Every structure is written in C-alpha cells, then in structure tokens.
Amino acid sequence: MSPPLNPALAFSTFVVGVPNQLAFSAARAAADSPRPPFNPLFLVGAQGQGKTHLLQATGAQRLHVDATAIVEYLTWREFLAKLKHLSREHAVAEFNRVDLLLLDDLEPVGNAEVVEHSLVVAVLASRFDSGLQTVCAGEMPPADLSGAGEAVSQFLSGGLVAEIGPPDDALREELVRRRASAAGVSFSSSVIDAVAGLPCDSVRELLGAVSRLIAFQEVSPVPLDPAQARILVTGVMESDPMTPPPQMVVAAGDAGARAPLATADPNETNSGNQDEFGSFLSEVVAGVSQQVDRWRSRVADAILAWEAEGIHTARLHALLDQELPAQPEAVLERFEDDVNRLRALAAEIVSLAPDLADHESLRDPDQLVLAERLLEEARTQGLRGFIPNASLLLTDLIEVTSNRAAFTALREAWDTRDGSANPIILVGDSGTGKTHLLHGMANHMSSERGVVCLSAGRFCSAIAEAEHEGRVGEWTRRFEWAGGLCLDDLHLMADHPVAQSALVDILDRLVEAKVPVVLTSLVPLTALAEFSPQLLTRMAGGLVIDLPRPDREFRLALILRLLEMADTTGMVDPGLADYLAGREASSIREVQGAVKRVLRASGRQGTAPTITLAKQVLESEHGPGPRSWSVAHAGVLGPTVGGTRLREKMIDAWPDVRDLLNETLD
Amino acid sequence: MPLINFSGREIICKLVYYGPGRSGKTTNLQYVHGRVPDLRRGQMVSLATHGDRTLFFDFLPLDLGEISGFTTRFQLYTVPGQVYYASTRRLVLQGADGVVFVADSQARRHEENIESLQDLHDNLLEQGVDIREFPIVFQYNKQDLPRELVLAPEVLDDALNFREAPSFAADALHGTGVFETLKAASGLVLKRLARGNGTAA
Numbered sequence A: 001m002s003p004p005l006n007p008a009l010a011f012s013t014f015v016v017g018v019p020n021q022l023a024f025s026a027a028r029a030a031a032d033s034p035r036p037p038f039n040p041l042f043l044v045g046a047q048g049q050g051k052t053h054l055l056q057a058t059g060a061q062r063l064h065v066d067a068t069a070i071v072e073y074l075t076w077r078e079f080l081a082k083l084k085h086l087s088r089e090h091a092v093a094e095f096n097r098v099d100l101l102l103l104d105d106l107e108p109v110g111n112a113e114v115v116e117h118s119l120v121v122a123v124l125a126s127r128f129d130s131g132l133q134t135v136c137a138g139e140m141p142p143a144d145l146s147g148a149g150e151a152v153s154q155f156l157s158g159g160l161v162a163e164i165g166p167p168d169d170a171l172r173e174e175l176v177r178r179r180a181s182a183a184g185v186s187f188s189s190s191v192i193d194a195v196a197g198l199p200c201d202s203v204r205e206l207l208g209a210v211s212r213l214i215a216f217q218e219v220s221p222v223p224l225d226p227a228q229a230r231i232l233v234t235g236v237m238e239s240d241p242m243t244p245p246p247q248m249v250v251a252a253g254d255a256g257a258r259a260p261l262a263t264a265d266p267n268e269t270n271s272g273n274q275d276e277f278g279s280f281l282s283e284v285v286a287g288v289s290q291q292v293d294r295w296r297s298r299v300a301d302a303i304l305a306w307e308a309e310g311i312h313t314a315r316l317h318a319l320l321d322q323e324l325p326a327q328p329e330a331v332l333e334r335f336e337d338d339v340n341r342l343r344a345l346a347a348e349i350v351s352l353a354p355d356l357a358d359h360e361s362l363r364d365p366d367q368l369v370l371a372e373r374l375l376e377e378a379r380t381q382g383l384r385g386f387i388p389n390a391s392l393l394l395t396d397l398i399e400v401t402s403n404r405a406a407f408t409a410l411r412e413a414w415d416t417r418d419g420s421a422n423p424i425i426l427v428g429d430s431g432t433g434k435t436h437l438l439h440g441m442a443n444h445m446s447s448e449r450g451v452v453c454l455s456a457g458r459f460c461s462a463i464a465e466a467e468h469e470g471r472v473g474e475w476t477r478r479f480e481w482a483g484g485l486c487l488d489d490l491h492l493m494a495d496h497p498v499a500q501s502a503l504v505d506i507l508d509r510l511v512e513a514k515v516p517v518v519l520t521s522l523v524p525l526t527a528l529a530e531f532s533p534q535l536l537t538r539m540a541g542g543l544v545i546d547l548p549r550p551d552r553e554f555r556l557a558l559i560l561r562l563l564e565m566a567d568t569t570g571m572v573d574p575g576l577a578d579y580l581a582g583r584e585a586s587s588i589r590e591v592q593g594a595v596k597r598v599l600r601a602s603g604r605q606g607t608a609p610t611i612t613l614a615k616q617v618l619e620s621e622h623g624p625g626p627r628s629w630s631v632a633h634a635g636v637l638g639p640t641v642g643g644t645r646l647r648e649k650m651i652d653a654w655p656d657v658r659d660l661l662n663e664t665l666d
Numbered sequence B: 001m002p003l004i005n006f007s008g009r010e011i012i013c014k015l016v017y018y019g020p021g022r023s024g025k026t027t028n029l030q031y032v033h034g035r036v037p038d039l040r041r042g043q044m045v046s047l048a049t050h051g052d053r054t055l056f057f058d059f060l061p062l063d064l065g066e067i068s069g070f071t072t073r074f075q076l077y078t079v080p081g082q083v084y085y086a087s088t089r090r091l092v093l094q095g096a097d098g099v100v101f102v103a104d105s106q107a108r109r110h111e112e113n114i115e116s117l118q119d120l121h122d123n124l125l126e127q128g129v130d131i132r133e134f135p136i137v138f139q140y141n142k143q144d145l146p147r148e149l150v151l152a153p154e155v156l157d158d159a160l161n162f163r164e165a166p167s168f169a170a171d172a173l174h175g176t177g178v179f180e181t182l183k184a185a186s187g188l189v190l191k192r193l194a195r196g197n198g199t200a201a
Helices: A016-033 A051-064 A078-084 A090-094 A117-129 A150-157 A169-182 A189-196 A203-218 A226-234 A274-306 A314-321 A328-352 A366-379 A401-416 A434-444 A456-468 A470-479 A497-512 A533-540 A550-568 A574-582 A588-605 A613-617 A656-664 B025-035 B083-093 B108-126 B152-159 B178-191
Strands: A043-047 A071-075 A100-106 A131-138 A160-164 A424-428 A451-455 A484-488 A517-521 A543-547 A637-640 A643-646 B010-018 B045-050 B053-067 B070-078 B100-103 B135-140 B167-171
Touching: A016 A043, A016 A051, A016 A131, A016 A160, A043 A051, A051 A071, A051 A100, A051 A131, A071 A078, A071 A189, A078 A090, A078 A117, A090 A117, A100 B167, A117 A131, A117 A150, A131 A226, A160 B025, A169 A189, A169 A203, A169 A643, A189 A203, A189 A226, A189 A401, A203 A274, A226 A314, A274 A314, A274 A328, A274 A451, A274 B053, A274 B070, A274 B178, A314 A328, A314 A366, A328 A366, A328 A470, A366 A470, A401 A543, A401 A550, A424 A434, A434 A451, A434 A484, A434 A517, A451 A456, A456 A470, A456 A484, A456 A497, A470 A497, A497 A517, A497 A533, A550 A574, A550 A588, A574 A613, A588 A613, A588 B053, B010 B025, B010 B083, B010 B178, B025 B070, B025 B100, B025 B135, B053 B083, B083 B108, B100 B108, B100 B152, B100 B178, B135 B152, B135 B178, B152 B167, B167 B178
Parallel strands: A043 A131, A043 A160, A071 A100, A100 A131, A424 A517, A424 A543, A451 A484, A484 A517, B010 B070, B010 B100, B100 B135, B135 B167
Antiparallel strands: A637 A643, B045 B053, B053 B070
C-alpha cells in the first residue's frame, strides 16, 4: 500500500499559468472522468515545476469524486521494486485492482537488471485495456527514457505527453502573490514585480525565496522595497549604494510592538561577522515558523488517520481552514477524546440495538449529543410502555399503624437509595393495597432514567416474545438503565422459568447499582413453590413486608374519608362511621363497597346516611361475608397457563351477583 | 512554563548557561548583549541578595518581536559556578528549556568541568528532566589560550559530551563561537517547541 497522499497538494493549491495549463487540464480530466480521456498521461517538467503536486492532486481529486476508488501513488523505483517480487499474472492482477495509478519520477534507471521490460508493459497495457487510468511524471519525455526499455518508452509515448514549462513572469507573479497571501503577508506590487522578474525556472526555488521574504517581512514594520526584496532573494547587493541592506527589526519593550527599521551599528559588530545577531534572529524566525506551522501537518495526518477509520473529520478540516487556531493540540486531543467516547457509545448501542449500528452519528464526533440520545433510546427501547398508573398515588393511600412499615420502607428505599433494603417485596392478600402501593411508589420515584412499572404477566409476555426473537439477554440489559423497577403480582411468574431467570439477571444488575426494586406477591415467598432457588434467594435477601387486611383503624380512616367526600354539609355522623368500621372486611374494596351502598341508599331516599339506614342496607343483605384468602383455597379459583387467577379479577366467573354489581358500580 | 502558548500567542524560551566558575558564562551573555541592537534587547540584570539567601545570576532578555503571529522572547541566564551556590543554580535551572554548558578548556580546570557537569545532571534529574531528551549544547571556551594550556575540543568532547550533543570551540571574550552556540541551543529548543514538554520543572 502506498503512503497517503499529501492533503496540501491539491488542485485548489496549484497555481495555474500558461506554462502548466495543459498539464493541469489533462490531470484534472484524468481525475474527474471515470473513463480515462488520456491514457497514459505523462507529465514532463524539470525539477520543482509541480509535477508531484499535480500527480498527488489528481489522486486526491479522484478520491474526492469517488471515495471508494483505489488510488496508488508510487515512484518509478518503488513500482519496479514491487513488480520484481510478483509473477506476471500476480503483477497484472495486483495493479488492475488500482483505479488510478500515479507513477512519479520516471527515470531511465537500468531496470533491465531489476525487472523485465515486458512485465512493465504487460502491467501498463493491461491497465490500459481495462480502462484504468495511469498518470506518470518525469523530467524527460517518454521518448528519451530509453533506459527504461524501448517497449516501455513506446507505450508511454502513446498517451498524452503534457509538458510543464518553467514559470513565466505572470505565473511567477501569481505564485508570489498566492504564497504571500497564504502566509498572511502582503507585498507591494513593485516588490512582487521585482521578485517575479528575477530569473527563476524552478517553482520550488521561487517559493523558497518568497518564504524568505515573508520571514523578513513578518518581523519588520516597514514594508520591504523592491531592491531589498531582490537582495533577499538573490543574496546580491545592487550597485546602488543608497539601497540599505534589509534588517530584521523586532520589538523591544511592549509585547508585539514593532520597532522602527534600524540598521546595525557598525561599532556593535564583530568585524568578522557583520550581523551575528541578524543571523541568529534569521534562524530563530525560520525555526519558529517551521514549528508553529507544524501543527498543520499533524492535523492533516490526523484527518487521514481518522478518515481511514471511517470517522468524520469536519471539525479538523475547519481547524485547518484557520490561519492560526488558538489551541490546535487541544483540539486534536479533544477530538480523540470524543472519538473514544463515540466508540464507547457505539459499542453499547450496538449491543443493545444492533439495528442502529449503521447510524451516521456513530461515526461523527460532532454528533456526540445525538449519539448519547441514541444510546438513551437504545437503552429504554421496549421499556417505555411500562409506566405506572398515574392515578395511583401514595398520597391517596391511608397510612395507619398496620401498614406504616410498608410506607416507611418504600420512602426510605427511594430517599436514601443506599441499597440496604433492596428489593422490597410487599406480600398481602388481594385488596390490601399492594398494587396501589406499587404504582404509588413508582409514581413517587421521579428519575431521569424513568421507572419501569409493570405486572408480572406483562413481564412474562415480553420475555416470551424476546425469547422467540432470541433477544432475551438484550432485553434484560435494558433494565440496567431503569431508574427503578416495580413488578406487580410476582406469583404469576410461577410457570415461567425463563422469566424467572431473566428477573434474576435484572435483580442482580439493579440491586448492585442500588436502583430501588419493589415487587408484590399475593403469597409469601415460602409459598412460591414453583420459583427457582436463585430467584427466591435474591428476594429473600431483600425486605419482605406483609400487608395486613384492613384493620379497624384503617377501616375507620377510610370510611371517614369516603363519607367526608360524599357529604356536602361537612357533618359526618361519627356513629355511622364507627358502625361501618366495626364491620369486618377482607379487602379495601369491600369497605369501599359497603360505604357506597349506604350512600346510594341515602341518595335514593334524599336523607343523610345514618346508622339505621346502614343497618337496613347492610344487615338485610346476605353477602358473601369476609373472604378467606389463602393461596390454596378461597380467592384463587384455579391455576391457569399464566399462573393463578384472582377471584375479583375474573368478573365473568363471579359467584355472587351482588359482588358483581358492587364491583361493577365501583 | 509552556514553550509555545497558542492561546496567548507567545513563545518564551529560557536558556541557561551552566558551567564551572569563571568558565566564561557571563562573558557569553555580555558578548550577545553587545551585539544586540539597543531596540531589541532588554537590560542585562545581575541579581544580588534576597533575604538571607544569596541569589546571583545574570539575566539577559531578548525580545525578538512577533514571529509567525507569536510574540517571541528568549531569556538567557547564567548560573553562579562556584560550588557553594548550589541552591541558586537549582533555582535558575528551574523552567529552563535548554542549557549551554560552558566548559573551561584549560587543562587545570578539567576536574571542575566534570564536577559542574555532574552537578547539572543531578539538578536536572532532581527536577524530573530526562537528560537524554533535554536540549543541551557544549561550548569549550578559552580555546584562544596557548595550546599547551588547553585541551582540544575533541578531548573535551570525549570527556564531557558522551551524548554527542552539539559542541563548539569558543573564545567568548572575542566572540568566537558565541552566536554559533546560541544558535545551536535555540535550534534544539525550537525543535521541541510544539511538544510543550521537557522544560525543567
């Protein structure tokens, strides 16, 4: 593989004039056209006329037109050295994969000792036949390259030979002007004319001379005059004794201030060296200029390296466009940091959501914010539907002595997040407020990362779907980014070993990260016979809180609240509340149902609710009475595929019509 | 001290002339000072006492003006060569970007050259500087003295310059080799400009 092209050698930086117009146009056409217009194209010119510049610019332009093109830049000697180690078939195949072959410094080396001329011709001819462009450059026209072999010489002569002549006045003038402009220095027209008028056949030498002028002009407050410029370029004093030799002048005192042009004091100087200090300063100027501009090549190298890895480098290109950036090193370092961050993001995103691997932002360090958002999206993909019921708030629940432990544990779990009680498992009969507590807790947990709240049934369904797609691991990893997990009706996972295993994985991640986890179960952990020991162990390591059936204190508080909400006079009969609270109830819903029936009856009669009315309504009924909620008997009608089904969640199979009515009216 | 400050558009290079007492360090600075046009040089300063500690060194600031958009300053220091000024030498060496080691070519001062060079190495090491990477130039001064009194530059190179740093024969009194030495030291320092490291701590 050839070394990367020099980004500074582009068509845009090539100064075009009459002497090189043909070569420029031909090279440009060779770079732009998919079908070679002149093949091979041979650029002929003396040293320093810009042949290498045009060759490399041709390569750069081809890559600009077609980023997938294979461009190879080799010197003639490198080309021959490569061929030497290849058989004819391999050589032809090797170079036919190159879309644009650039061969520099063609010279009549005795290559007969190195490689067969016929092999060279075979390779070049095969490329020609395959429609692949070859551009060569050398100091001599192909016809004079007999040392390269007659056949090679003839083949190369068969294409277009474009000569680059020595720069004329106009081209020299433009070269001087462009070079000075690029350096941010302006010369007077007379200086430019004077320099352009000097005999100089080499563009390279001319640019070197202009660099000297620039270096002097940069440290001199007084514009150079033509005579001084000529002396600086040629090193020859003119015969005019009135023309003082140019002196570099620097500031003394205030930083950056320019001192007036001064001539060296003969008394100060050593007779053996007319201007030792000037010579020293000249070297410093050259050294500083070189070092200051070195950042450009470092940035250019970085651009090539990053682009080779598919990273977008717009930020570095913008840096190159600046004349004198504030912190080029810092920009490079920050760019590298951003690329590393981007790679870390990309790795995680791809592990979570492989379909996002080709997202453009993952290759652009300027799109870090977007990539971060993408990661956020990938992390929570599929979990965003699992949100708590917004109407179930902790503040709506009645806190009494019997359930205070649950409230306290939940609040502390969120407030401290120290992981001391994690997970929290709320165990209680149906109707004891587990689900309300769970959703209330999920709503209470405000987190930027979002709280995942779902029933075990939905969890199992999602796992089954992920298992079907072979993405269980990917799905469970997303929980890493949950701000909390609230999982209702854990007992429904009894027949789902895969879901249990996934939950073990999730619990491990969340508990380790001290992310609060709240689970509810209808039955105590000891009754979860179908659960894996791994899951049971992890749950046992948390805090298990029993939620009791509503006791008298709870019932009274709830009844008072319901009566107060219904009463418009603000006068609640304490006797009625006491009576209602004295009635046993197995669930909150049952208490609510009794109060509502009394309120409806009083509404129908147009009177205030009283104990008498309540007794009429409630004691004339032959309700089902307090339910007995044990796992093995009442309340659990029978196992299903999804686990156990609660009586009150099976409206269609409700055994008592009054219960059905109550539930429906609630 | 950063060598090159892109944000401040400033380059400051501190060069320290090191060597045994009376080897000609101050003479070097005086010669440079004498060759710098008035408009371009600061005042050459010699610092005497500070509290109960003796500080003694020469300081010559050279303001080279704006180069490639950077205000460029060179600061030339000498250290006192006498053995008992060890703490001063360490102080002056702090933050140095390069060192000119001025050796006395007289044969009878050879041991002092070696001791001073060892002292320099010790001080640089103490300041966490990698001597192998640090810009250093040797100047063999007083080569104008009769041949029988001085060691040839090659001999001094063998004895002192085992890392093959640039070295120059000099007669600082008359200026021979003074600017050559300064240019070489500046060149080495400037080559390390953009790296921003290697400064003595």
